[in-house]
Amino acid sequence: MLKDITIGQFFPGNSFVHKLDPRFKIVFTIIFIVMLFVADSFAGLGIGIVFVLMAFLISKIPFAMMLKSLKPILSIIIFTSVLNILFIRTGDVVFKWAFLTITKQGLTTAAFMVIRIVALIIGTSLLTYTTSPIVLTDAIERLLSPLKKIKVPVHALAMMMTIALRFIPTLVEETDKIMSAQKARGADLESGNIIQRAKALVPILVPLFVSSFRRAEELALAMECRCYHGGDGRTRMKQLKCGYRDFVALFVLAGFMAVVIVFNVYGI
Amino acid sequence: MQNFLKAERVRFSYVNNMENPPVVNEVLKGIDIEIKKGEFVAVLGHNGSGKSTLAKCFNAINLPDEGDVYAVGFNTKDEDKILDIRQNVGMVFQNPDNQLVATIVEEDVAFALENMGVEPKEIRRRVDEALKTVGMYEYREHAPHKLSGGQKQRVAIAGIIAMEPECILLDEPTAMLDPKGRREVLKTIRKLNRENGVTIVLITHYMEEAALADRVVVVDKGQVIIDDVPEKVFSQVEKMKSVGLDVPQVTELCWELKKAGFDVSTEIISEDECVEALYKLFDKG
Amino acid sequence: MAIIKTENLTYVYGEGTPFRKVAVDDVNLEIEEGEMVGVIGHTGSGKSTLIQHFNGLLQATSGKIFIDGEELTKDKGKLRDVRFKVGLVFQYPEYQLFEETCYKDIAFGPKNMGLSDEEIDKRIRETVKLVGLDEKLLDKSPFELSGGQKRRVAIAGVMAMNPKILILDEPASGLDPKGRDKILGLIKEYHQEKKNTVMLVSHSMEDVAKNASKILVMNKAKLFCYDDTEKVFHRADELTEMGLAVPQITRVFNRLKAMGVDINDDVYTVKYGTRLLLDILNKKQHPDL
Incomplete structure (x- = not known):
């Protein structure tokens, strides 16, 4: 699986x-x-x-x-x-x-x-x-924090990494599901030459992108509802x-x- | 508290600027509603009735085009108070997957507190307490994607109650869950209301869930059309069906019997009441 | 002849790893053609795994499956044919829409079948009517439609393949009561009009009860029972024990019976319950009738 x-x-x-x-x-x-x-x-x-x-x-x-x-x-x-x-x-x-x-x-x-x-x-x-990946991300953020002085968005980068780590398994599962659904409609993903195979990916990639955008929008909203406003004034639970x-x-x-x-x- | 949650003649439209001329879709049409501290209110309405839009007005995600919205004493238009409002009016969404940020349960619960700049020791205490309240403490070091839907949703709720809000708005929190997950989440919501005194605004499509609330508000076409205790709301079977909603099965049964001329109350909304009433009916006959 | 038949069907996930799990355990089943079957079971009961075998998305670890009398084999060419015979609509099917227009999206399946353009066009117009959508929507992008409409377009995409067996996994989930009734209603109409076999997978026993004539219950990877709807609801206590949510109305009647009232305990819809009660009560009032 x-x-x-x-x-x-x-x-x-x-x-x-x-x-x-x-x-x-x-x-x-x-x-x-x-x-x-x-x-x-x-x-x-x-x-x-x-x-x-x-x-x-x-x-x-x-x-x-x-x-x-x-x-x-x-x-x-x-x-x-x-x-x-x-x-x-x-x-x-x-x-x-x-x-x-x-x-x-x-x-x-x-x-x-x-x-x-x-x-x-x-x-x-x-x-x-x-x-753990999250601790690692956290450590990288702190090691790089001196770069904040030269306006490198260290916090935003670390946040992006965390979210990517969080959503990779979810999107993998989603891809699995979309592939099954299109196969059930007779999509043929396994045969044909390179161009045919690339074409056969369209029915998988379009829904995946659409759903990623939807997820991103919902996540951004949920983060806003939880008082997220960038890295300023943020504390961390784990010191x-x-x-x-x-x-x-x-x-x-x-x-x-x-x-x-x-x-x-x-x-x- | 004055103006705990209050909408006064609120109008709100979504504008689609992609079209030319822009398409304006007015979702809230001068809505009035007030919710008091400590209440458990269920909001019903079909898709597109404006209930979610209304909920997002209460935590300053949506700002009204006309009218005023007050949350925990502040006008949502007051920009300086936005974080106070968001902290005190928590919001839980339908899809549990799309509201968890971190790769570890406890880190996710801590997210809001970290944003608020709470002291690390205090974060730890509140995270543990929140996880215990929703019964997910043993899972604190798990990865969210390995949990069931109901468990994920409870983690999301823990992430909100860790902020120690006065009120929680839940936008169809059980729509994507199986019956077991639904029961878990509902139990948690009721506990928060009864034991912790948190005000609950529950948006739902399940009539049995709404029947558990102290008060049911029905929204249709951007207006409140019914606002009463659940018994009185559900007894209006025809009106509910006309706006695309339903009533609990037991209510419908009693209503049908009443229509056929039998002496049954139509204000029955729970299984227990229904069994009792039917039993009486048989006894009498 | 049975349209779906399984013999000792078993499916094991992650064989040889610590995650090994028997998802479907020795299932023997015969479903007659033209039946409307409700499939229930809680999450992880194996019901979703089971239905994915019927169109060859999953291959049995052991045991046999016969679709329309033909045994499913691992032959790739034949597997595709089976997918055209057994249409599978996944949960939240609107998330697989991808074409620029609804027309093209519904055409995806029929096109994969190699049908002619006229035949495809005919089928699209037919199914659009079946799912209750306006033909005008066909030229619109599926992403512009409302949630309920999107779902109907997605279901139409499978129906247009005109499968002998149509399987739908939680077709009504996430919709409001009206949307739920609409989707379930159109599935029922499809069944009545086409006389094809339909399987409806759902958590909601209310939805299943209202529509299906037979019910298949999965529990802990095993087939718990496959029987007429009334007979299954007769065993409400066992279903509750399994963690399934028995309809409120069924619970009320069961409790009345337990309290000594002489009444049927196989009630699963309000309509049926009302009729039953009115019969008894009327008789009581006018014993001479």
Whole structure:
């Protein structure tokens, strides 16, 4: 069923990772990504992997979820590694057949890339697994709030993101319903060439747009009735507080970063 | 309170500027109505009779073209008081999906309070209390789209009562719900009126729901045509049907019997009263 | 011959996931041609899932379905034919209108069937009359119409396909009493004129009772019963227990009977109830008659 798709895939929990201040978590994720790109050896990447696995263990997110997060990018991983393997022709030749040349360097680079991408995905999905989309939006709004001074509509952008998150499942369900209804009138969505198929989407898209506009209008009215008047003077129920945890995590991460840099300097 | 909810000779038109010349559709035609604090009023009228338009006048969404509307003591034309009015005259709509803003139940209930700039601790307290009042406290961390229609509508009501309004206007809140959802929502509305003393204005198409109110107002063609206790309103079976409305089945039954010459009151609107009256009828015979 | 027949029809959602749910459980059913069937059951009882099988929108996990004597298979070409034979009007059908004019929108289904332009034109004019709309509206955009009119255009879009079986899911929901009566009235007229099989899915037992000659009750994914309307209302207590809203009038008569009054307990419309009471009361007043 279409409606089983969840966006953001948040897993509620009470772990150390869950309890971290989302602003810090975003910053940590950025530092972690930087760390992966700074590391120039397998040892350095290994440090990154150890860090993310440790965080995963602490978060008590089922291990299977980690694999699940990798599934959508499996094709990208295979594609980049094949490219690396086939097009890097320097170094010791391991295998040669016709115009195919596989070198040791090609294999190493491919492996290096794969590990880096995998670590990157696991790290960022850990952020979305342990932080609810709304908290994440909230954190982004606050991290970006200095931009308000240069007239960036940070609050409006965050509000838009929240509403999008709220309405994606509703609209997915609606699309499902409209598709069934048009199929019941004999609409053929599955056969024909590209132009015919694009044409067949009209009976789905028009009602979907019409209903989205209607929903938007009703939502705007409901928001107005609930005293919404933009971001000025707004308070939040959930206050973001950074505590000792965040600093503990920061120091741990800084430690890992230091090790990676040392590895780089000494060429380990 | 003076001028708690009051419309005086209110006229209101929707203007469609897309056409040339613009099409003017006058929906409210000099309507007069006053609702007192603590009342439970049901508003009936067929689609397009102007009842929703009237409701939106009371929380300053619609401003009258002519006449005056007062809400919780303020004239709705007074721009400085708009937020006071909206906070005290809450509104719940038909489609529960299109009035929930946040992705988590408790965040949604907090929405209005955040807009009002209430202190975080106070928001927490009021959100918990509102959710308990509508019986949705256990669902506070759920995503709204996973709830049933009746549950969503109760969350929407919680979002309104968290503002601690004096009055709640409900625009066909049960129209899109199944019988179970309808019962849940109605129970909540009655509880708010009886236990918390909130004034309720319920717009509905279900006559059984209107029969629960203290007072029923029938709107037709932008005018109030009947305004009385439900018993007196529904006993006018022919008049109700002539304006595209209905009466509860029990009322219609008694009315038919009366018409056939039997001694039955036509002011019967509940199942209990009807059973009692019919039983008496059999006993006598 | 039965127009719809199911044998051990079962449908399971999300097989192999934690969300696994049996939505339709071992349903055996035979519906005769030309019947007007009311389908009731609370939300999640499986009634919507069941009806989506009849035109092949959903395929049974196990069991068989026969429409007009022919077994439904997974063959795509045949599935489309079934959709033309079994018209399905979803809840709030006005939300699927998409064409520039009502005429074009009603023509969508017949066009998909591959009918000739003259035939389509004939059918549109015929169905517009059936749903009680003015032909002048045909050239208007469906988005300009009132709520009730839009819904009638949407229903006409399915009726114009002239299906042997017409299934309507909550056709009257969200309308005011007058609109409700109008829609239900036109469905009844359609049934009387076309003599086709009609299935009316609804939460409102009042609406079903007024129109259907047979009622199908779904409860917890199972077929609770399929029987004549009176016989089903005879079991009002069981229906109430299921969480269904039995008409007020039925409850009144049941309570009178429980209090010892000698009276039928299968009353489900005011008309029937009035007639019954008047009969008894008149007899009481004039016992010699």
